Amino acid sequence: MNDRNDSPAAVKALCFDVFGTVVDWRGSVIRECEALSTTKGVQVDCEGFADAWRAGYQPAMAPVRENVREYVHLDVLHREILDGLLARFGLSGLNEEERRHLNRVWHRLDGWPDAAEGMRRLRERFLLAALSNGHVALIVNMARHAGLPWDAPLGAEVARQYKPCAEVYDTTIRMLGLLPQETMMVAAHNDDLRAARGRGMRTAFVARPTEYGPRQTADLEPDEAWDVAASDFFDLAAQLGC
Amino acid sequence: MNDRNDSPAAVKALCFDVFGTVVDWRGSVIRECEALSTTKGVQVDCEGFADAWRAGYQPAMAPVRENVREYVHLDVLHREILDGLLARFGLSGLNEEERRHLNRVWHRLDGWPDAAEGMRRLRERFLLAALSNGHVALIVNMARHAGLPWDAPLGAEVARQYKPCAEVYDTTIRMLGLLPQETMMVAAHNDDLRAARGRGMRTAFVARPTEYGPRQTADLEPDEAWDVAASDFFDLAAQLGC
Numbered sequence: 001m002n003d004r005n006d007s008p009a010a011v012k013a014l015c016f017d018v019f020g021t022v023v024d025w026r027g028s029v030i031r032e033c034e035a036l037s038t039t040k041g042v043q044v045d046c047e048g049f050a051d052a053w054r055a056g057y058q059p060a061m062a063p064v065r066e067n068v069r070e071y072v073h074l075d076v077l078h079r080e081i082l083d084g085l086l087a088r089f090g091l092s093g094l095n096e097e098e099r100r101h102l103n104r105v106w107h108r109l110d111g112w113p114d115a116a117e118g119m120r121r122l123r124e125r126f127l128l129a130a131l132s133n134g135h136v137a138l139i140v141n142m143a144r145h146a147g148l149p150w151d152a153p154l155g156a157e158v159a160r161q162y163k164p165c166a167e168v169y170d171t172t173i174r175m176l177g178l179l180p181q182e183t184m185m186v187a188a189h190n191d192d193l194r195a196a197r198g199r200g201m202r203t204a205f206v207a208r209p210t211e212y213g214p215r216q217t218a219d220l221e222p223d224e225a226w227d228v229a230a231s232d233f234f235d236l237a238a239q240l241g242c
Numbered sequence: 243m244n245d246r247n248d249s250p251a252a253v254k255a256l257c258f259d260v261f262g263t264v265v266d267w268r269g270s271v272i273r274e275c276e277a278l279s280t281t282k283g284v285q286v287d288c289e290g291f292a293d294a295w296r297a298g299y300q301p302a303m304a305p306v307r308e309n310v311r312e313y314v315h316l317d318v319l320h321r322e323i324l325d326g327l328l329a330r331f332g333l334s335g336l337n338e339e340e341r342r343h344l345n346r347v348w349h350r351l352d353g354w355p356d357a358a359e360g361m362r363r364l365r366e367r368f369l370l371a372a373l374s375n376g377h378v379a380l381i382v383n384m385a386r387h388a389g390l391p392w393d394a395p396l397g398a399e400v401a402r403q404y405k406p407c408a409e410v411y412d413t414t415i416r417m418l419g420l421l422p423q424e425t426m427m428v429a430a431h432n433d434d435l436r437a438a439r440g441r442g443m444r445t446a447f448v449a450r451p452t453e454y455g456p457r458q459t460a461d462l463e464p465d466e467a468w469d470v471a472a473s474d475f476f477d478l479a480a481q482l483g484c
Contacts, residue, residue: 140369
């Protein structure tokens, strides 16, 4: 049995990174920004706004990762970043309810075109868990919006820590009741896969070459020999025998 | 808005007790026990076995609730109880793999006849969360077995405590990103609803008069004025406008 657990056939659950891998955060934020710009009658550089909001993401998580700030979920971090951007992008006229609604755009991100149907195909053979830095409510609301068939929304909140810290992977694996080698991390980001492999997980790279827009330079391809490298979720399903 | 949040229309998530409310643990344990009895060629009082196993459940959780034992999930508690019953029921011939498989019958419980379809109907209007003493893996595996369309398997494990302790309800509500009055506890047990109401949740009693077999005496009907009292999940769906 131990030998068989070391083979790819022993994988029982796929654990997905979500932002960028399953959903197109940039396109979705731009879409809502443009709608808001029209409604409010203000000119907004929505591509710049989306990129600036996301640029604040890693720095915002850093104090939690470094244990100098207690875990707070992404609605809190996203709002802190947003408040620092509104004036710069001509959006300081938004009232509190509008700011709160805009901040929750991260609960309303659209899946990549292959995401929902690809996951349904993968779900016939595997348990599907979110191993995301998004919190449970965000993942659950997004699942309803984008039609994503999760078995379990796990990751940062249940571990009270952010990826790539080890406890996020370890807690998710433990809660699934599986051994690390029975799980496979699915991500468009080499760093995430590196951390997952470090915790004993199998790894699948899925290319999302326009996650950061047409001029993306990082994560265009796998930079290690991951167990699987796929062009999208349909390709992943085919390679995993679904 | 606060006024509207106090009306039943403001409920956004249904939080379900699982053992007894969604699934028929007694019938399922009896079924597997009888199959095992046939396979092993031993006579077993399977009704007595199921009842004795379940009778150990509340006492097993007590030390965790009283904070004299650190949280361990139900596979651990179920196994401790099972090991104490095998000889008494003529099952001491089971080897370790057979014991482990039998212990996981709690991951393979069948839904009540209305459960899966009733939940699908309810899910068109509400988020569906497990607010169970079962752990995440148990709820996820059972969902696959019984076709239960959860949005989120929450409850004891994410709180590291057992119902009816307040933190189990509070943690689930918090992780759903909702106010207590935006959630409704659905249970066949008056005690569970009492604890949920104590945390500010709405309450729905669903009668499961044969959960403990044909001679059940407790929880045959609501013993307080819960917000809803239903005969099954179809009736609950109808009363909630689904």
